[in-house]
Amino acid sequence: MTIRDLARLASAVENGAPEALERIAALPPGEGLIIGITGPPGAGKSSLVDGLTAEFRQRGKTVAIIAVDPTSRVTHGAILGDRIRMQRHHADAGVFIRSMATRGASGGLARTSAALSRLFRAAGFDFIIIETVGVGQDEIEIASLADVTVVVLVPGMGDDVQAIKAGIMEIADIFVINKADRPGAQQTQREIQAMLSLGHGAVVPVILRTVAIDGTGVPELADELQTRQRRLHLQPEQSWKVDHLGIAVRSLDEALPFYETSLGLPVLSRETVEHEKVKVAMLPAGEARVELLEPLDASSTIARFLEKRGPGLHHVAMKVPDLPATVSRLESAGVRLLGKPQRGAGGHLYVFIHPASTGGVLWELIQE
Ligand code: ZN
Numbered sequence: 001m002t003i004r005d006l007a008r009l010a011s012a013v014e015n016g017a018p019e020a021l022e023r024i025a026a027l028p029p030g031e032g033l034i035i036g037i038t039g040p041p042g043a044g045k046s047s048l049v050d051g052l053t054a055e056f057r058q059r060g061k062t063v064a065i066i067a068v069d070p071t072s073r074v075t076h077g078a079i080l081g082d083r084i085r086m087q088r089h090h091a092d093a094g095v096f097i098r099s100m101a102t103r104g105a106s107g108g109l110a111r112t113s114a115a116l117s118r119l120f121r122a123a124g125f126d127f128i129i130i131e132t133v134g135v136g137q138d139e140i141e142i143a144s145l146a147d148v149t150v151v152v153l154v155p156g157m158g159d160d161v162q163a164i165k166a167g168i169m170e171i172a173d174i175f176v177i178n179k180a181d182r183p184g185a186q187q188t189q190r191e192i193q194a195m196l197s198l199g200h201g202a203v204v205p206v207i208l209r210t211v212a213i214d215g216t217g218v219p220e221l222a223d224e225l226q227t228r229q230r231r232l233h234l235q236p237e238q239s240w241k242v243d244h245l246g247i248a249v250r251s252l253d254e255a256l257p258f259y260e261t262s263l264g265l266p267v268l269s270r271e272t273v274e275h276e277k278v279k280v281a282m283l284p285a286g287e288a289r290v291e292l293l294e295p296l297d298a299s300s301t302i303a304r305f306l307e308k309r310g311p312g313l314h315h316v317a318m319k320v321p322d323l324p325a326t327v328s329r330l331e332s333a334g335v336r337l338l339g340k341p342q343r344g345a346g347g348h349l350y351v352f353i354h355p356a357s358t359g360g361v362l363w364e365l366i367q368e
Pocket of ligand 1: 244246291315317364
C-alpha cells in the first residue's frame with residue numbers, strides 16, 4: 001500500500017464511506033501494537049507522543065499517529081502549539097500522522113479511530129498511537145480500543161487524580177507521570193498506587209516517570225511498549241512439555257539414595273552412553289524425568305562441567321511437536337544452537353541451545 005493509497009483510504013474512513021470500512025475489514029490484520037494515550041489537558045501528551053515517535057524511529061520502528069480532538073475544551077491554538085512539534089516527523093516516511101479535529105461529532109469517533117488503527121496496522125506500522133486531548137467519556141472510549149492504554153498525569157494534580165479515577169481505573173495499562181521533575185511526583189505516584197490498591201484487576205498497571213520535553217524516561221516507556229508488542233502476537237507454546245532435567249553428579253551411587261529413598265523416585269533405567277562418555281540414570285517424576293549424569297572420564301563434557309561449575313543442573317530438556325520448524329524459527333531469530341539436530345538414544349531427534357542465548361542454562365529440545 002502506498003502512502004497515497006493509505007491517505008486516500010484514511011480520508012474515506014473519516015468520511016464514513018462504507019466501502020472503505022469493508023475494504024479495511026478484509027485486510028490482513030498486521031502485527032502492530034495499538035497504543036491509546038490519554039490524560040488531562042496540559043499533561044504533555046503531545047510531547048510524549050513526539051518523544052516516543054523519535055525513540056521508536058531510532059530503533060527502526062514505524063509509527064502511525066491518530067490525533068483525536070473530540071471536544072473543543074482546549075483551544076485549537078494550544079493543540080496546534082503542542083502538535084506543531086510533530087511537524088519534524090512529517091518528512092519521515094516511517095511516520096504517518098492523521099489529525100481528527102472534528103466539530104463536536106461524538107460516538108462515530110470511536111468507530112473511526114478503530115477503523116483507522118486497523119488500517120494502519122494492516123499497512124504494516126509497528127506502533128499505532130491514538131492520542132486524545134482529554135479524559136472525557138469519548139476519550140476513554142477511544143483509548144480503550146487500544147491494545148495498551150497509557151494514562152498521562154502530572155505532579156500536583158491532587159483531587160484531579162480522584163476525579164478522573166473512575167474511567168481510567170478500568171482502562172489504564174501504564175500510568176506515566178510526566179513532568180516528573182516537578183515537585184510532587186512522589187506524591188502523585190503514591191496517589192496512583194493507593195488508587196490501584198483499591199482495584200481488583202488481575203494485572204497491575206505499570207507506573208513510569210518521564211520528562212517528555214527532554215526525553216527523560218521515554219526509552220523506558222518505549223521498552224515497555226515494545227515488550228507488549230512482542231507479547232501481543234506470541235502463541236503460548238502449550239504443546240511443549242518438560243521432558244527431563246539433566247543433573248550432573250560426581251557419582252551416581254552417591255547421588256541415588258537421596259533421589260530414590262528420600263524423594264521416592266525409583267530408577268527406571270541405567271545405561272552407559274559411550275560416545276558421550278556418561279553413565280545415565282533415568283528417574284520418572286510425574287510426567288517428566290530426572291536424568292542423573294556421571295562422567296565416565298575426564299574428557300567427558302559432564303566432567304568439564306563439574307570442574308567448572310560443580311554438581312548441579314546441567315540442562316533442561318523440552319519435548320516439542322515439530323523440532324525442525326522450531327529450529328528454523330530459532331535460527332532465524334539469531335539463537336545460538338550447538339550444532340544441528342541429531343539422533344539420540346531411541347532414535348529421537350534432539351538439539352541443544354547454547355546457554356548464551358537462554359540466560360545461562362543449556363536447553364535441550366527433543367522431537368516428541
Ligand atoms: Zn538430557
